[in-house]
Amino acid sequence: MKVALVHDYLTQRGGAERVFELLCKYFDRADIYTSVYHASKTVDLGDRQINTTFLQQVPGTRKRFRLFAPLFYPAFRFLDLQDYDLIISSTSSFAKAVRKKPGAMHICFCHNITRFLWDTRTYLEEYGGLKKYSKALEPVLQSLRQADLIYSQEPDLYIANSSTVAKRIEKVYSRKSLVINYPIDTKKFIFSDCKEDFYLISSRMISYKRLDIAIEAFNWLGLPLVIIGDGPERKRLEAKALDNIKFLGFVNDEWRTHLMAKAKAVVITALEDYGLVPIESNASGTPVVAYGAGGVLDTQVHKETGILFKPQSPEALQTALFMAEQQQWDYHQIRAHAVNNFSEAVFFKQVRQTIEEFCGKSVIDSIELNLDLESDRALVEVN
Template identity: 65%
Template sequence: MKIALVHDYLTQRGGAERVFELLCKRYPEADIFTSLYDPEKTINVGDRLVNTTYLQKIPGATKYFRLIAPLYFPAFRALDLQEYDLIISSSTSFAKAVKKRPDAKHICFCHNVTRFLWDTETYLREYSDYRYFAPLITKVFQAMRDIDLKYAQEPDIYIANSTTVAQRIQKIYGKPAIMVNYPIDTSNFIFSDTKDEYYLASARMISYKRLDVIVEAFNWLGWPLFISGDGPERKRLEAKALSNIKFLGHVSDSQRKDLFSKAKSVIVAALEDYGLVPVEANASGTPVIAYGAGGVLDTQIHGKTGVFFKRQTPESLQTALLESGGISWNYENIRNHAVNNFSEQVFFSKVERVIAQACI
């Protein structure tokens, strides 16, 4: 069976790209396709050929890839995938549009519906550089919705990473989705049942991550907090943070492992579609304190692997922090929860059952 692996664009390294990297490793004989490829800023695919679209020839496209949104659908439609029996796409937007042979199968790992089209206001708030062009961008995005709906019918099977995303796919695209929680490489995390006194937040510093809520809560409590990551919100957050809060910026993989394993808890204040950080924390034996909505409801057990807070406010987070302090955590059980439910082995056993059913 000849397999094609397709991803929206390989110009960054986020959760979606890490999942695609796992797919590339699992299917080493598969051919890789994407719209744009910047090997220095994305996943490592070794010496494998990455096939790109004509967009790759546009000067600056890999850097300003968000500015050419209307061009992606025709670029993916132009890819010739007629020789492939199985197409596995990894998409939050465009890759689901690829064409296949009538007898071939297309399985789409849909990380979300095309969010900038269906939640434009949040998208523009997150990427404030584009706010000045909001009237024009909004009109363009509205025109693209019909195209997105049309090409959303191309995949034969959707796989969603969470209940939340599966519900969105059904609501907006009218397509059922099989829910399979995405995995982490549990061997990449260090287990420790000895915790230091600091708390940890690890996230891109953009508005929807709600790091402002975390900073305000810890300003009031005075407890030590480390924040790893970078982004456009960093200066604003640093300006309001007191001396008990330390901004670490980008950290190496080895530093990140150590931070996760020794933290008293990892804090997540965003409404995440899925969210790998809580699972990574658990794989380190570390409990999570998270806003109780979205993907964490699929991955966390209140009182066993973490604590939920009900509102994205400093006061609600403070209540959860105090509750967490009264729990006698079993760090080994937290680690086992991650290994038993979110390992690559568990993930691919589910995925390959789906593929086998699709290809009968």
């Protein structure tokens, strides 16, 4: 059976690209397709051949791909995938539009509905340079919304990364989906049950992350807070913060994992579609204090792996921090929760089981899979 893996664009290294990288490792004999490819800016796909669309030859598409949005649906429609029996798309927008031959199956790993079309205001605020063009863009966006609804019917099966995304897929696209939570690479995290006296935030500093809530809460409480990450909001947040709040900017992976293992808790103030940081925190044996909506409802157990608070306000976060200070945490149990539910091995087993149930055992038996990836991996312990 011939398998094609399709992703929106490989020009950056984000969560969606990381999941696609995992799929490429698991389906290690599948052919890879994308609209545009920039090898030095995206995930490592080794020496695999990357098949692209006509957009690869259009000047500017690899650096400013968002400006070419109207061309992406036609680009994917023009791809010739008639030789493939199974198409697996990885998408937050365009790749679901690919054509398949009669009798072929299309499974879509949907990271979100097309955000710039269905949450346009938030998207334009995040990319401030585009906000001034919002009125001029609206006719184009309306046309793209109609196309998005049409092409959302192409996949035979949707797999969502969280219950929140599954609800959005049903609301906007009128399609049911299975939920398979995306994994973390547990071998990249260290475990410690010896916590130090500080809280941690690991986040991009952009408006929807709502780090202003944490700044205000920690200003009032005077508790030590370390913030790692960078972004356009950094100067504004630094100006509001008192001396108990430290901004470290970008840190390397080694130092980040150390901080995550030693923190009393990791604080999340954003409404995330899914979010890997809470799971990474748990894998380090560290609880979270998180806004109790969105993806954390799939990954966290209140008072066992973290404290969930509502509403999304400084006052609610302060109350949650008081609860976290008083809670008797079982750090080993917190780690086990992450490893047993969100490891790569668990993810791959769920993917194989889903394809077997949807396509049939004979289909999964005919696909060459890298089954070594279903082996469990241990975490390092550091005290």
